[in-house]
Amino acid sequence: MLISADQLTNLVESIFTSQGAAPAFAHEVAAHLVAAN
Amino acid sequence: MTPAYVNNIRAGLLKVDAEASVIKDNGAVMVIDGQFGFGQVVGRQAMDLLIERVKSTGVVCAGVRNCHHLGRIGTYAEQCAEAGLVSIHMVNVVGHEPQVSPWGGRDRRMTTNPFTCAVPRHQEDPVVLDMATSAVALGKVRVAYNAGKEVPAGALVDHEGTPTTNPAVMYEKPFGALGPFGQHKGYGLAVMCELLGGALAGEWTAQPENHRSHHIVNHMFTCVVDPAAFGGLDKFHHEVTAMVDYLHSATPAKGVDKVRVPGEPERESMAQRLADGIPVDETTWSAVLGAAQVAGMSEADLADYL
Numbered sequence: 001m002l003i004s005a006d007q008l009t010n011l012v013e014s015i016f017t018s019q020g021a022a023p024a025f026a027h028e029v030a031a032h033l034v035a036a037n
Numbered sequence: 038m039t040p041a042y043v044n045n046i047r048a049g050l051l052k053v054d055a056e057a058s059v060i061k062d063n064g065a066v067m068v069i070d071g072q073f074g075f076g077q078v079v080g081r082q083a084m085d086l087l088i089e090r091v092k093s094t095g096v097v098c099a100g101v102r103n104c105h106h107l108g109r110i111g112t113y114a115e116q117c118a119e120a121g122l123v124s125i126h127m128v129n130v131v132g133h134e135p136q137v138s139p140w141g142g143r144d145r146r147m148t149t150n151p152f153t154c155a156v157p158r159h160q161e162d163p164v165v166l167d168m169a170t171s172a173v174a175l176g177k178v179r180v181a182y183n184a185g186k187e188v189p190a191g192a193l194v195d196h197e198g199t200p201t202t203n204p205a206v207m208y209e210k211p212f213g214a215l216g217p218f219g220q221h222k223g224y225g226l227a228v229m230c231e232l233l234g235g236a237l238a239g240e241w242t243a244q245p246e247n248h249r250s251h252h253i254v255n256h257m258f259t260c261v262v263d264p265a266a267f268g269g270l271d272k273f274h275h276e277v278t279a280m281v282d283y284l285h286s287a288t289p290a291k292g293v294d295k296v297r298v299p300g301e302p303e304r305e306s307m308a309q310r311l312a313d314g315i316p317v318d319e320t321t322w323s324a325v326l327g328a329a330q331v332a333g334m335s336e337a338d339l340a341d342y343l
Contacts, residue, residue: 001322002314011329011342012039018332019046021053025078029108032077033038035307036109037315 009034038106038176040328041253047331050132050252051075051105057082065094068238071104076255080107084116087261091122095266099259100238106253111167111303113259114155118163123262126153129234132252135243136207137171138214140224143198145214147243149175150230155300157264159274164281165300170227172218178204183320192216233258 009030016026045051055074059067069086071079083101090097107113110126117124130148137147149169156164169175172192181188182204195201196211206213217224235242239256264273287296310316317325329339 001317001319003317003322004314005311007342008315008317011325011339014334014338015039015043015325015329015332016046016053018329018334019043019053021075025053025075028081029042029075029077032108032112034315036112037310037317 005034008037038108040324040331041251042106043328043332045105045252048251050250055079057086057101059086065090065097067097067099069099069101071101073103073105073254076104076107077112079104080113080257081116083259084113084261087259088117088120088122091261091263096260096262099261101257101259102239102241104255104257107255107257109167110151110153110257111155111165111300113257114153114165114167115163117261118155118157118165121157121264123156123264124154125260125262126151127230127233127258128152128255129231129239129242130253130255131235131239131241131243131247131249132254133249136175136215137227138194138216139228140217140221143194143196143214145212147227147231149215150227150234152226152230156277158277158281161278161281162304163300164277164298165303167300167303168218170217170223170230171215172223173215175207175215178207178215180318180321182208184318230258 012030012033013026016029017023042051046053050073052073053075055072057079058070058072060070061068067090069083080101083099087097087099107128110128114124114126128151130150135145135147137149138144139146149171151169153167158164173188178188187202188204190202191200193201193204193206193213193215195206195213201213207215217227231242234256238258241247241256264270281298284298285296289295326339
């Protein structure tokens with residue numbers, strides 16, 4: 001299936017913020033992981 | 038990788054609020070500790086420090102150690118290139134069992150040890166060589182395994198050392214191994230990434246005296262160079278531009294649309310995926326959703342993504 005980069009980034013970012021990550025860090029990590037995919 | 042990150046956060050192996058910390062500072066030589074923070078964060082912070090430092094030193098070498106998974110190393114090279122700087126990055130991967138065999142061997146002794154180098158171009162995207170030193174990246178083996186597909190011939194051996202295209206040898210017993218790219222030459226580069234990334238910069242290699250669990254730790258040797266400190270920017274930019282143009286002017290081989298320089302295929306792929314979406318197989322998607330639930334997200338939270 002194809003998932004939009006924004007959708008995937010938002011999901012991964014939410015996962016990391018739910019684990020206590022600062023929103024800016026969570027977004028940076030999520031955007032990196034999605035871009036690297 | 039997201040499920041592994043969640044597991045490591047919950048196990049206390051990934052510190053979500055850690056930041057890069059300078060451990061040693063000798064001017065053009067620095068040791069920066071990632072304190073097991075998000076590699077993407079502490080890696081970027083380390084590059085910020087080196088980019089600032091190289092303004093006064095012309096060249097700076099650093100050990101960037103104890104980072105949780107740094108992800109795509111090309112990101113850090115591109116960060117340096119955006120500041121007009123050349124950079125070289127040699128990385129080892131420790132904290133878990135090895136996956137890559139030495140050339141001539143069948144047992145696992147190292148991991149995919151990335152090598153990355155970027156050269157900035159005047160008003161153009163940089164030239165970026167960013168590669169695993171294994172025959173294929175482990176992520177591609179995992180994607181093939183999840184999708185029930187084979188990997189290219191020459192990348193894997195089974196537990197008896199027989200070449201195979203079945204990615205299951207990396208995930209199901211009896212385990213085989215991923216081989217190095219480029220036979221003895223790629224193996225040699227992988228060893229140097231292990232020794233410079235681990236022993237020189239990180240003090241921690243894949244040898245068995247060191248701790249192994251389910252951790253994902255990267256140590257990175259980075260060298261950042263200001264081209265203005267060498268032969269002068271005008272000459273540098275002229276030569277880089279002229280050489281890239283010369284490469285681009287080569288007649289394509291049969292079946293190839295055009296000649297590219299390192300970094301261009303990745304940028305084309307990224308642009309396409311940003312426009313069209315990212316292909317995710319069912320197994321990977323289920324794993325991501327499972328990680329979300331482990332992380333405490335409810336079905337209502339996830340409904341927006343389904």
